Amino acid sequence: MSTPTPVDVLCVGYACVDINFNAAHHPTADxxxxxxxxxxxxxxxxxxxxxTIARLGGSARFCGYxxxxxxxxxxxxxxxxxxxxADALHRGDAPTPVxxxxxxxxxxxxxxxxxxPSAIAAEDTISLAKFPAKVLLIDGHQxxxxxxxxxxxxxxxxxxxxDAGSINDGTQLLYNKVDYLITSEKxxxxxxxxxxxxxxxxxxxxxxxxxxxxxxxDGVYWQDExxxxxxxxxxxxxxxxxxxxxxFHGAFALGIAEGLKTKQNMRRACAxxxxxxxxxxxxxxxxxxxxxxxxxx
Numbered sequence: 001m002s003t004p005t006p007v008d009v010l011c012v013g014y015a016c017v018d019i020n021f022n023a024a025h026h027p028t029a030d031x032x033x034x035x036x037x038x039x040x041x042x043x044x045x046x047x048x049x050x051x052t053i054a055r056l057g058g059s060a061r062f063c064g065y066x067x068x069x070x071x072x073x074x075x076x077x078x079x080x081x082x083x084x085x086a087d088a089l090h091r092g093d094a095p096t097p098v099x100x101x102x103x104x105x106x107x108x109x110x111x112x113x114x115x116x117p118s119a120i121a122a123e124d125t126i127s128l129a130k131f132p133a134k135v136l137l138i139d140g141h142q143x144x145x146x147x148x149x150x151x152x153x154x155x156x157x158x159x160x161x162x163d164a165g166s167i168n169d170g171t172q173l174l175y176n177k178v179d180y181l182i183t184s185e186k187x188x189x190x191x192x193x194x195x196x197x198x199x200x201x202x203x204x205x206x207x208x209x210x211x212x213x214x215x216x217x218d219g220v221y222w223q224d225e226x227x228x229x230x231x232x233x234x235x236x237x238x239x240x241x242x243x244x245x246x247x248f249h250g251a252f253a254l255g256i257a258e259g260l261k262t263k264q265n266m267r268r269a270c271a272x273x274x275x276x277x278x279x280x281x282x283x284x285x286x287x288x289x290x291x292x293x294x295x296x297x
Contacts, residue, residue: 013046052250140170243282
């Protein structure tokens with residue numbers, strides 16, 4: 001058996017298929033609503049982050065669960081097309097998770113998803129010793145495997161990042177064990193009980209050496225040993241905000257692997273997230289490195 005190729009970022013967590021419906025509004029109770037368009041693509045925070053890294057010119061490996069079904073095969077084809085390493089996957093008879101996404105004209109979306117309780121990778125699926133990487137990025141959806149990898153990463157001197165999109169069993173277990181904690185606005189508000197971004201960020205003080213919180217059109221607020229900082233968002237007209245956070249995390253993780261300064265890294269990650277909002281669909285809208293560089297100029 002050949003030795004696995006080292007990568008910039010090992011992305012561990014959730015993969016699914018997104019079925020995206022564009023509609024005039026989100027359906028209300030008992031309403032039958034006809035979509036104006038529909039398209040399907042791969043999804044999931046860690047999986048989308050891995051594709052982002054590859055499109056930006058880096059190298060990524062995804063580790064998570066895919067079913068032995070057509071949706072699992074569709075994800076594998078997309079990984080192959082973008083050059084994402086998929087040799088650390090766990091596959092099984094439980095179906096590949098599916099998400100139905102309803103997108104309004106202003107880009108806001110609602111999501112309902114299904115995943116089997118058995119659609120999870122085993123704790124001993126992989127190790128960083130076998131699948132080396134410069135950075136570990138996790139999304140909290142494979143908590144026991146992620147915890148083991150965080151501990152291994154710490155021993156190997158590999159920086160770890162948590163994409164904390166919402167408060168759940170996985171993010172609650174992992175949020176204070178990583179080197180970089182990046183939360184959504186939703187997570188920060190829920191955790192702190194505060195609506196002000198700087199106050200919410202301060203409530204997370206001590207959870208990680210660097211803490212950042214993405215607040216959509218308001219940009220990203222972040223805190224390090226020197227205090228609090230703010231990187232504004234790029235001014236765009238969003239078509240679909242699905243996947244913007246995934247793109248941000250992938251770009252940020254690649255920046256860590258490349259040794260970017262934090263301020264520069266935050267700006268590039270914001271640009272990557274902004275460009276993702278300009279097209280419908282999460283993974284299909286992820287930008288190239290050339291497009292991100294042009295926006296950052």
